Amino acid sequence: MFETIDETLNWIHGLIPHGIKPGTKRMEWMLAELGNPQQKIRAVHVGGTNGKGSTVCYLWHIYQASGMTVGTFISPYITSFNERIMVNGKPIRDQDLIKAANLVYPLTLAVDRETDLGLPTEFEVVTMLSFVYFAMIHPCDLVIYEVGLGGRLDSTNVIHPLVSVITNVAMDHMKQLGNTIKQIAFEKAGIIKEATAIVTTAEHPDAQAVIRDKAREKNAELYLLNTAFSYDSLGHDEDGEHFNFTADKLHLNDLVLHMRGEHQLKNASAALMAVQHLAECCGLPITEAAIREGLLKAAWPGRFERMKHDPLVIIDGAHNVQGTEALVRTLTRYYEGRTIHLLYAALKDKQYEQMIHLIESAVHDVTFTSFDYPRAASSDLLYAAGHHRIKKKDPDWMHALNDMIAKTKAGEMVLVCGSLYFISAVRHALRDGKSNEMRP
Structure with a gap:
């Protein structure tokens, strides 16, 4: 027992x-x-x-x-x-x-x-x-x-x-x-x-x-x-x-x-x-x-949630095609014209190619990454599926997030999405430590 x-x-x-x-x-x-x-x-x-x-x-x-x-x-x-x-x-x-x-x-x-x-x-x-x-x-x-x-x-x-x-x-x-x-x-x-x-x-x-x-x-x-x-x-x-x-x-x-x-x-x-x-x-x-x-x-963690204000960092749990469509509509509704830097990870058994195609249309640039989960897609796999003219990959999501936050200018924003499991890890890091202190 x-x-x-x-x-x-x-x-x-x-x-x-x-x-x-x-x-x-x-x-x-x-x-x-x-x-x-x-x-x-x-x-x-x-x-x-x-x-x-x-x-x-x-x-x-x-x-x-x-x-x-x-x-x-x-x-x-x-x-x-x-x-x-x-x-x-x-x-x-x-x-x-x-x-x-x-x-x-x-x-x-x-x-x-x-x-x-x-x-x-x-x-x-x-x-x-x-x-x-x-x-x-x-x-x-x-x-x-x-x-x-x-x-x-x-x-x-x-x-x-x-x-x-x-x-x-x-x-x-x-x-x-x-x-x-x-x-x-x-x-x-x-x-x-x-x-x-x-x-x-x-x-x-x-x-x-x-x-x-x-x-x-x-x-x-x-x-x-x-x-x-x-x-x-x-x-x-x-x-x-x-x-x-x-x-x-x-x-x-x-x-x-x-x-x-x-x-x-x-x-x-x-x-x-x-x-x-x-x-x-x-x-x-x-x-x-x-x-x-x-x-x-009513508030629900990870649903278009603002984690930081300066710079603005939003996490969202959209993890399928319909959820990603709703996220794109919400971005347009609230932040049309804003420069959005995207950090993206997803599960390899999801329709990640379609989701990436949808979300790329709403952002300025994309960094593809991965996270510690058995079904997580590799940053290489996601990068190959992406077609954004400004894209890169970094398998270390914490390094990528720190870098994005440090380089985001006033009036711009960072968006993190693709998987509930991924944003759970990101949310935990952002809540428990300052962005530049997240690395163990």
């Missing part, structure tokens, strides 16, 4: 990685052995290709502003592992993580020993830890669960939520989810439960058709963007994005988001539609004041 946080994390990280053994049978077996603690949790389930984390963030802040205790389960983490399981924005304490691990560890051995299902994956174990924590150690009024990958076979898909949300459907994780929008939508729509409402901002006709069919099959009420609810952008200023939201029983004018980008209006609107449903059907009333406060306070 575990006595220290290092022992606990070493055990977790030593398990089979997420996605290797899809399916929920191991989860169901282990949860049954514990008495199905997940059934005690009042949850919202959020899936989709992009915008999951931001939507979780809006819901959490809205309900926290109303005085509720709100749990969140997210992946991947940006700063520390404990962020994956939080209550009102505070990561799980080490001693509680150890306590949960000591309850889950025997089950991981038993499911392998007593069934033919095999050992659970790392992500399954982390999901189990969250169920134990929120049901047995720190119960909450509401828990927002973010899908890890896909939905249908994801280890979070053992909950029966009050409402489910599918933010959108785009091409990502094709190896695991399929090579067409229809196939990917089928996996995402797997989180729709019997007689449980589904909110979606998916706009692709094929995705909408799949989600409609699944909602009909499950007798689930469907709230579709531009049908059941809508938003209107009022533009942006120094305070952030301004918009109006309209639904059947919720009409709000001049809402303000600090998280930048027009795509955030869509994420916030998905959250607001879920809020209306929860108030109307699940006994979770909310005030307009709590909605406004929650939207305004």
